[in-house]
């Protein structure tokens with residue numbers, strides 16, 4: 462059995478939702494577009510899962526955070542897809558893809574064919590087993606990538622109130638989940654291999670600010686080490702985390718955030734890969750002209766820095782998806798994707814944004830003992846990256862604008878003195 466569509470989006474996450482909105486805006490006809498997703502619900506704003514979804518009171522629940530509310534656009538509910546004649550094939554995993562024949566085979570045995578395919582398969586969480594540690598399947602160990610993981614985490618938090626959690630990993634998941642655990646009245650110990658949290662983006666000075674803030678909320682940091690094993694009781698529950706130096710951290714629950722791998726396996730050997738993702742051009746088109754890739758799985762040219770990059774953030778998923786659809790529907794009117802990398806996070810009452818590239822010399826500015834501070838990155842004589850904590854909308858817009866312009870910086874000391882004023886004056 463089989464069905465045929467003009468456009469198929471494989472994956473039903475953030476990028477799929479924004480692609481669907483763009484298709485609708487550009488006039489896709491009823492019955493032309495299909496979204497196939499392993500998840501049982503239509504696309505939603507994944508960032509909510511480590512923030513509003515985990516609040517002890519009045520938590521965010523679907524349908525409130527379906528895409529595209531995160532960009533203040535329409536909310537794409539199941540009814541929306543129906544009204545616009547967009548077929549949702551949910552709870553369905555695609556098992557194989559045949560790029561030459563332009564077909565996808567689902568786990569249910571259905572063949573779905575396309576004229577144009579958009580790959581939006583995102584990524585999967587890395588498992589501890591991939592680092593030689595067993596125990597991921599214990600009932601009180603969880604990861605966080607999708608709604609079902611978030612439900613597991615919520616249930617665990619409810620059953621562990623007043624208890625101890627160990628958070629493995631000092632990246633985005635680790636930092637955001639640690640904050641949520643504290644808000645849910647659970648004591649947190651964070652374990653990660655680097656010298657400070659968010660090591661790939663934060664400077665030691667920036668990291669120190671957040672670590673001090675977390676410590677003031679009772680979070681313990683165990684840095685420069687990794688876990689070596691779990692202590693597991695006869696019922697199969699983890700009771701403690703054993704570190705490489707032999708020390709033991711009691712645990713009622715464990716949250717693991719140790720990075721991701723893009724879901725490329727269906728296309729290995731069929732499409733060109735780079736940076737762990739599917740390599741695409743400035744129109745988000747892969748090495749096969751009928752196949753596009755967007756979101757976490759796409760490695761695309763970041764014009765501003767003259768490099769192919771794979772980004773793992775929601776803004777890039779939204780914008781790359783919209784650009785791909787524009788390139789598909791109106792190829793003559795659509796130029797090359799020209800993206801300014803943008804990352805952000807919100808924890809407790811803190812909130813930061815980062816634009817550009819964290820390369821070169823760092824110039825910190827502002828009041829690190831107060832609530833507004835930041836940093837600029839200057840590489841080869843130009844401003845290439847900006848970080849700001851506690852800014853207003855106008856201030857964030859200003860650092861974004863300044864970063865995109867990549868102004869020449871002749872006097873680093875002057876930039877340091879001007880601080881945020883430098884961006885505001887541009």
Ligand code: FAD
Nearest residue numbers: 472473474475476499507508555583756757773774775778
């Ligand atoms: P995803 O949203 O992961 O969607 C991929 C979809 O493809 C999923 O529905 C998956 O089930 C489906 N799929 C994969 N393989 C198959 C298959 N073979 N068959 C069928 N379906 C398949 N970024 C930020 O910038 N800010 C944040 O605050 C932020 N918070 C986050 C919080 C959490 C908990 C997580 C996990 C991520 C967060 N991110 C954040 C990152 C952001 O959510 C991702 O960059 C974004 O979701 C990527 O979108 P995507 O569509 O490429 O992939």
Ligand code: NDP
Nearest residue numbers: 592630631632633634635653654687718719720773805806
């Ligand atoms: P990150 O890549 O942000 O962080 C992973 C962390 O785990 C790093 O500190 C890493 O160290 C560490 N680590 C790696 N291996 C081990 C190990 N064996 N033991 C202990 N620590 C280890 O990934 P996350 O899992 O935090 O996030 C997953 C995805 O979700 C990312 O794509 C992220 O962008 C996205 N996300 C984004 C958010 C946002 O933008 N606000 C919020 C939540 C998720 P090392 O650097 O040495 O490898």
